[in-house]
Amino acid sequence: MLERSSANSVWGHLSTYSSVPDISTDVWVSSQVLKLCVDLHRNQGTNEFIIALQKHISLGSSVVPYRAGRFSKKRELSNGDGSRRCKPLFSQYDRFCELDCMAPDEACQFPKFMQSPKRGRSLIPWTTRTIWINVRHRPEWLEKHEIIVKNGHIWHTRYTTTNSLDCKHPRRRRFQHMKSDKCQNEQAVYNRTCMNEEGENKYRVIQYNIDGTHRFTCIKFKNESNNVVQVYQGNLAQTNDPNLCDEKELTLEEWPWIAKWNQERAPCEISGGFSFRTIRRLTNEDYCEEEWRRSTLEIECMKGDGVEFRTPVNGKCNPFSKHSHVKRLTCWAGWHSDNFTFIIASDAFSEEPKYCLRFPKDQRGEFSVLVYFSIVCPTKIDGKPIAGIEYYELRMRRKDPYKCEDDDEKSCREMFKTPNDCAKDKAFAPHCPLTCDKCPLKTRSELMSKICEFHEFQVGNWRYFTKRHFDIEKVTVRITKEMAVFSHLGHFQCLQKENETRFKMASLYENGCAPRYTCIDFKRQTANVLQYRISASERSELAMDDLCIFRDDPEPLKDFVRSYHFRNLIRQQDGFMPSYCGLTGTIPFNGTVNGRSCQGTVSDWDEKRCTSRGVFALSSDTCKELLLPMEFQCLSFIEDKKVNLQQLVITRSLDGTNSYNCWILTSYVSVDRSPLRILYRMPTAQCTLVTEIDLTNSNSDAVLYLDDKKKSQACFPKEVKLPVLPNYGNKASTNNPGYAVVHPNHTVRSQDTAVQVDSDQPKDSPGQSSPITDAHHTDPPYPGYYKDSAVTNICSFKILTFLIIFAGFLTHYPLSR
Numbered sequence: 059m060l061e062r063s064s065a066n067s068v069w070g071h072l073s074t075y076s077s078v079p080d081i082s083t084d085v086w087v088s089s090q091v092l093k094l095c096v097d098l099h100r101n102q103g104t105n106e107f108i109i110a111l112q113k114h115i116s117l118g119s120s121v122v123p124y125r126a127g128r129f130s131k132k133r134e135l136s137n138g139d140g141s142r143r144c145k146p147l148f149s150q151y152d153r154f155c156e157l158d159c160m161a162p163d164e165a166c167q168f169p170k171f172m173q174s175p176k177r178g179r180s181l182i183p184w185t186t187r188t189i190w191i192n193v194r195h196r197p198e199w200l201e202k203h204e205i206i207v208k209n210g211h212i213w214h215t216r217y218t219t220t221n222s223l224d225c226k227h228p229r230r231r232r233f234q235h236m237k238s239d240k241c242q243n244e245q246a247v248y249n250r251t252c253m254n255e256e257g258e259n260k261y262r263v264i265q266y267n268i269d270g271t272h273r274f275t276c277i278k279f280k281n282e283s284n285n286v287v288q289v290y291q292g293n294l295a296q297t298n299d300p301n302l303c304d305e306k307e308l309t310l311e312e313w314p315w316i317a318k319w320n321q322e323r324a325p326c327e328i329s330g331g332f333s334f335r336t337i338r339r340l341t342n343e344d345y346c347e348e349e350w351r352r353s354t355l356e357i358e359c360m361k362g363d364g365v366e367f368r369t370p371v372n373g374k375c376n377p378f379s380k381h382s383h384v385k386r387l388t389c390w391a392g393w394h395s396d397n398f399t400f401i402i403a404s405d406a407f408s409e410e411p412k413y414c415l416r417f418p419k420d421q422r423g424e425f426s427v428l429v430y431f432s433i434v435c436p437t438k439i440d441g442k443p444i445a446g447i448e449y450y451e452l453r454m455r456r457k458d459p460y461k462c463e464d465d466d467e468k469s470c471r472e473m474f475k476t477p478n479d480c481a482k483d484k485a486f487a488p489h490c491p492l493t494c495d496k497c498p499l500k501t502r503s504e505l506m507s508k509i510c511e512f513h514e515f516q517v518g519n520w521r522y523f524t525k526r527h528f529d530i531e532k533v534t535v536r537i538t539k540e541m542a543v544f545s546h547l548g549h550f551q552c553l554q555k556e557n558e559t560r561f562k563m564a565s566l567y568e569n570g571c572a573p574r575y576t577c578i579d580f581k582r583q584t585a586n587v588l589q590y591r592i593s594a595s596e597r598s599e600l601a602m603d604d605l606c607i608f609r610d611d612p613e614p615l616k617d618f619v620r621s622y623h624f625r626n627l628i629r630q631q632d633g634f635m636p637s638y639c640g641l642t643g644t645i646p647f648n649g650t651v652n653g654r655s656c657q658g659t660v661s662d663w664d665e666k667r668c669t670s671r672g673v674f675a676l677s678s679d680t681c682k683e684l685l686l687p688m689e690f691q692c693l694s695f696i697e698d699k700k701v702n703l704q705q706l707v708i709t710r711s712l713d714g715t716n717s718y719n720c721w722i723l724t725s726y727v728s729v730d731r732s733p734l735r736i737l738y739r740m741p742t743a744q745c746t747l748v749t750e751i752d753l754t755n756s757n758s759d760a761v762l763y764l765d766d767k768k769k770s771q772a773c774f775p776k777e778v779k780l781p782v783l784p785n786y787g788n789k790a791s792t793n794n795p796g797y798a799v800v801h802p803n804h805t806v807r808s809q810d811t812a813v814q815v816d817s818d819q820p821k822d823s824p825g826q827s828s829p830i831t832d833a834h835h836t837d838p839p840y841p842g843y844y845k846d847s848a849v850t851n852i853c854s855f856k857i858l859t860f861l862i863i864f865a866g867f868l869t870h871y872p873l874s875r
Contacts, residue, residue: 164210166252169259171281172207175319181206183215184287184315186433189446190412193431194380197412200446203247205315210252212263212277218243250277256303265294276303283324285317286391286402312434312443314402316390318410326365326401327392328417329358331570333465334427334454336369336377339442345450346375350466351489355454357401359571360595361547362611362619364388365403365415371485377429377450387413394419400435406612416441427452457570462497465489501573505564510555511539515582520627522546523718523743524618535590535627542578547592547619550576556602565595575599577606581624585635587694587708589624623746626708628693628718636672639692640705640723643670643769647737647762656681660737660762662692668773673712676760688713701747708743719759720745737762 174181183204190199199219206213220241250263253274260278267273276292290308301307333352336345346353351370358364365387369376378385387403390411394400397419404411414435416428428441431448443449464470470490474480480487480494487494520535522544536543542550542563550563559581565574574595581589591608608622644661658678664671672692678684690709697705707721722738722745739760 164252166255166261167210168207168212168252168261169279169281171284172279172287173209174207177319181208182319185318185410186311186313186315187216188316188410188412188433190432191448193412193448194378212250214247214249216245216247218245250275253298260290260303262298262303264298274298274302276308278303278308282314282393282402283391284322285320285324287315287317288393289315310437312436314391314414314433314435316402316411316433321409322390323362323364324389324391325361326358326389326403327394327399328401329569329571331356331359331457331567331572332454333457334452336375337451337453338377339428339449339451345377346370346373349373349375350469351486352465353452354457355452356571358389359548359567359569360565360574360576363595364406365401370489395437397439398437402433402435421456424453424455427454459498459502459568459570462492462499464492467492470494502566505551505553505566505573508553509540510552510561512537512542512552512561513558513580515585516580516588518588519630520588521630522625522627534630544592550578554602556606560602560606562599562602562605564599572597575605577602577608579606579608579624583696583708584637584694586629586637587696588627588629590627591622591624592620594620626694626720626743626745628708628710628743634691634693634710637692638695639670639672639674640695640697640707641670641674643771645769646765648765649736649760649762651676651678651681651683651760651762654681654683656684658684660764663771665772665774668771674709676762690719693718696747698747704747706745706747718743722758733766735764735766737764 174183176182183206186203186205188199188202190197192198201216201218204215204217220243246268248265248267250265252261252263254262256262256276257278259280260276262274262276265273265275273294273296275294278290280288280290282288289311291311292302292307292309295302332355334355335352337343338345346369349370351373353367353369353375355368356363356366367376367378367385367387369383371383373383376383376385386406388406388408389401389403391402392400399417399419401415401417402411403413403415411433412431414430414433416430416435418425418427429450429452430436430443431450432443434443434447436443441449466489470486470493473486474483474490474493477495480490480496487496491497517537517539520537522533522535524533534545540552542552544550548565550565552561553564553575554562556562560577560579563576563578565576567573574597576595577593579591583589593606593608596605609620610622611618611620639662641660641662644659644663646657646659648655648657650656656678657680658676660674660676662670662672662674673689674692675687675689676684677687689712691712692707692709694708695705696708703725705723707723709719709721711717711719720740720743722740724736724738726734726736737760738758739762741759
């Protein structure tokens with residue numbers, strides 16, 4: 059027997075032995091784990107293996123053997139009286155007692171990105187080897203595998219479906235999600251325990267089989283996206299061979315592992331427009347043999363659009379659907395191998411992917427793309443999957459924007475005799491661009507002749523801050539005189555201007571994609587913040603009213619790309635213009651900060667200048683988060699009279715992290731009819747009036763209940779209470795971002811509690827033409843502030859003030875004295 063001095067490193071020395079004595083019958087576990095198992099199994103009373111375990115523990119053994127397979131078949135079940143017990147059943151590894159009772163202590167842990175997350179008390183499994191049938195009309199799976207990863211353990215279960223209606227067998231249960239009446243069978247495959255980390259995401263493991271035998275192998279994980287992982291496996295060996303983890307001994311599995319719990323889109327890794335004909339590989343027949351029109355495929359023309367297949371209208375050539383000529387897919391992952399590029403995709407915004415697309419690296423001329431109707435991605439040249447997998451070959455070529463040709467010249471000329479014939483037809487005319495005089499170059503020239511220009515206040519470099527994007531540092535927006543470039547969307551050419559804020563945009567491509575038409579709506583808040591929203595893109599040019607329809611995308615994108623409400627862009631610059639914060643005083647609060655109860659004050663008040671400033675501070679002596687006051691520079695105060703119970707404040711933290719947040723200031727009527735205000739801090743700079751309020755309690759980083767009755771506006775020295783004019787200049791102050799912000803046409807008084815802003819009232823006086831229109835009047839209100847003349851105006855004011863003071867001095871102290 060092997061002796062172990064530490065129960066926490068039972069497997070620490072296994073890698074030094076070529077074999078382990080009696081490991082096929084005895085497995086070593088710590089007494090600490092066994093005590094937990096005994097506690098969980100006490101309700102089984104006289105169960106002999108429980109008695110045996112208690113005997114070993116009572117003898118003081120730090121490590122004791124148990125029969126392999128016994129604990130690997132435990133499952134926690136209810137006894138009906140509120141207590142729990144474990145029943146022999148190797149399935150559904152979703153209970154804590156089972157995970158601790160079923161395997162020995164691990165010597166290493168698998169990567170964090172591989173760990174199965176918890177949902178309640180359950181662990182959510184990875185899925186792989188899912189075989190789909192009837193994908194065109196009623197998808198069903200015949201077989202799937204689920205894999206739980208917890209710390210250094212892996213549990214693998216296989217599920218199959220059968221047409222039998224007898225589901226009384228303990229290993230069978232009726233599967234509620236299948237549309238047909240089927241039974242689900244489950245069977246253990248193996249469990250694995252990590253023995254040693256052999257390199258980056260590469261591990262030596264011991265595998266326990268359901269028949270009680272064991273093997274040694276190596277496993278390597280490659281993360282392709284946040285929801286797809288590729289797995290490399292080594293050979294199964296009876297001995298712990300030192301060369302098990304040599305790279306040349308590892309083989310890539312054709313079935314990726316899918317994290318269904320993480321429904322995020324991912325880059326498709328390919329973009330462009332293609333035309334193709336479909337071949338069914340199982341029969342090698344042309345799926346569109348009687349159709350002269352070619353199908354089209356467009357991928358990521360607009361970032362986030364995913365994959366779109368279009369087959370001939372009113373044709374029968376769509377391998378994905380019997381009822382539609384359009385099929386949209388969402389990319390879950392994309393990666394490049396030596397010879398191919400792979401895409402994992404689901405039905406648009408579906409909860410589970412069903413397709414793997416394989417593109418060759420060489421895409422010159424005509425090439426073949428294979429589409430598998432299950433998540434299997436073969437790397438062999440012939441691309442043939444296991445028997446029973448439905449798959450198609452798309453004989454494809456990339457569209458050339460500088461080449462104009464009909465899908466079939468003879469058919470097009472027979473069908474269209476005049477331009478009027480083309481104009482009336484929507485099903486066949488798009489396949490005859492040469493005959494119908496709709497060549498790509500002509501369309502491009504017509505669009506370029508209709509260029510419009512953005513307003514001056516929209517031009518600049520902006521940042522879009524959110525935690526939803528996979529690469530936040532690259533989310534930028536650059537607006538020039540005629541072009542808007544969104545790093546997470548694409549390029550937009552100004553095509554038509556409806557008013558100062560709403561524009562029709564065109565996106566033109568060199569990669570074969572057809573032009574896209576989009577509506578963008580801007581709203582200027584301050585010099586620091588520009589709001590925007592964007593419509594869905596259309597392949598045909600529509601009227602403004604039909605194009606400018608704003609709505610959120612379905613899951614998983616939601617409002618990240620397109621949205622009903624405005625999203626906030628923050629100017630990309632070193633310094634910011636001062637902005638009104640909306641508090642105008644020091645206000646006590648109680649609430650929570652990062653989940654911890656706090657009492658303190660929130661203040662945007664400058665006691666020395668006796669006025670509000672462009673920074674507010676949170677301070678408290680009751681919670682550690684605020685022992686050092688937190689300060690936030692206000693970038694924009696957003697208010698709308700249509701939503702008079704809410705205001706938004708966009709801020710930048712002054713703690714050196716430069717994090718950006720949106721604060722929601724919400725007003726209620728309390729029980730005694732007095733006003734009650736709550737200030738919510740959202741985790742990002744993205745929030746909107748009204749829509750976020752239902753989510754604030756769960757999503758907010760801070761919830762502050764403001765005691766406005768105790769609001770103060772103390773001044774120092776107390777006898778001087780004069781407004782202080784800000785020291786305006788051409789550039790924003792970075793050293794002193796908190797200097798006073800005076801509201802237009804408003805004299806600062808210490809008793810003022812708020813500044814009411816009218817979003818519909820024009821700021822400029824008659825005859826005055828301000829270079830930047832401030833919809834909410836929070837920018838410095840003086841003409842010439844954004845021009846060079848500002849310095850001259852300020853200097854003139856200072857000289858005049860000096861002369862008045864000097865004249866007063868001469869009155870009391872004549873020079874003759």
